[in-house]
Structures are given as C-alpha cells and as structure tokens.
Amino acid sequence: MLNLLPPDIKLSYKYAKQNVKLRNWAIAFLLAIGGLGIILSYGLFTISKNSNSYNNQINSLNHQLASEHLSSVRAQVVDISNSLNLAIKVLGNEILFSKLIQQIGAVMPNGSVLTGLNINQIQGGITLNALSTNYQTATQTQVNLSAPSNGIFSKVDIVNISCSGQGASSNPSYPCSIELRALFNTDNQFLFINQGNKK
Secondary structure, X not given: OOOOXXXXXXXXXXXXXXXHHHHHHHHHHHHHHHXXXXXXXXXXXXXXXXXXXXXXXXXXXXXXXXXXXXXHHHHHHHHHHHHHHHHHHHHHOOEOHHHHXXXXXXXOOOOEEEEEEEEOOOOOEEEEEEEEOOHHHHHHHHHHXXXXXXXXXXXXXXXXXXXXXXXXXXXXXXXXXXXXXXXXXXXXXXXXXXXXXXX
C-alpha cells in the first residue's frame, strides 16, 4: 500500500507514535517508582516497628536486670552489715582475761587471793571469788576493786562474805570467803574492742 500522505503529516504520525511509546514508558517508570516507594515505605515501617519492639524488650530486660542486681547487692550489703554488727558485738564483749587477771591481782590487798572469775548473764558483769585472811581484808578487796583509779570496774558489790565457823573456806591460811559482783567500765582496756583506743 502506498502512502501518499504529505511528508509533514507523515512526520507528525511518526512523532505521535514515538510520543505514545514515551508516554507508556513514562507511565511504566512512574508505576515502578510508586511500587518501589510502597515497598520501601512498608519495609521502613516494619523495621521501625521491630526496632521499637526490640528497644522495649531491651529496656524491659535492662530494668529487670538492674532491679535484680540492685536487690542482690542490697541483700549482700545487709548480710555484710549484719556480719559486721555481729563481729562488733562479739568483740565488744570479748574480755582479755590475761590482762584482766593481772590488773585484778595488782589491786588485791595483802592477805587476799583471787580464786575465780565467772561471767554473768548481766551485760558487762562478772562475779569474782576470793579468799582473805580476815573480814577487814575481805571488805578492803571490794574497796580496792571499786576504786575509780583502777579503771577496771564502774561498780563492785559484795554478794557474800563468810569466815571460819560460818561454813566458809576450808583453807586455814585464808579463812574468809568473798563473793563479789562487778560491772565493767565501758572504756576499760580489758575489752578487745577498746584495745585500739589505748594511748
């Protein structure tokens, strides 16, 4: 078939066909970009959602770990504090008998001897048993032990003094038996806890 159309019209048809092809390609390109945009948006939304979910889980776990660690540390601190308080209490009541007996022996009057020490249930108290040559020496023992200058006891009370003929000592050299109840000075040097305070 012969195309008898003028060259200008032929050229117009040619350009029209090319325009239609270009328009189709442009539409396809725009549709492809739109599709990629939708896919990208969905991917970003999913990533953001998962990221927020993971961040919430991490924060929750961190909070849980922090609270568990805090309670564990708190329990350890309470345990250490209780142990320390117990050690202080035990050391606070620990009597250094070797030094105490030497000091008591130094203040005992002539004619009296220490025969026994007993720890009382009373806080800071002790029972002393001694023998003496007579009643006056027995009372002097109480006076010497309660003297503030000794720094041993804050108070010494006579519980009992009994001399021969009254069921006292069987030792003929020391016929009188003495029982005393004494209360330690709080700052005396015979408690272990006070050893660091000595000058």
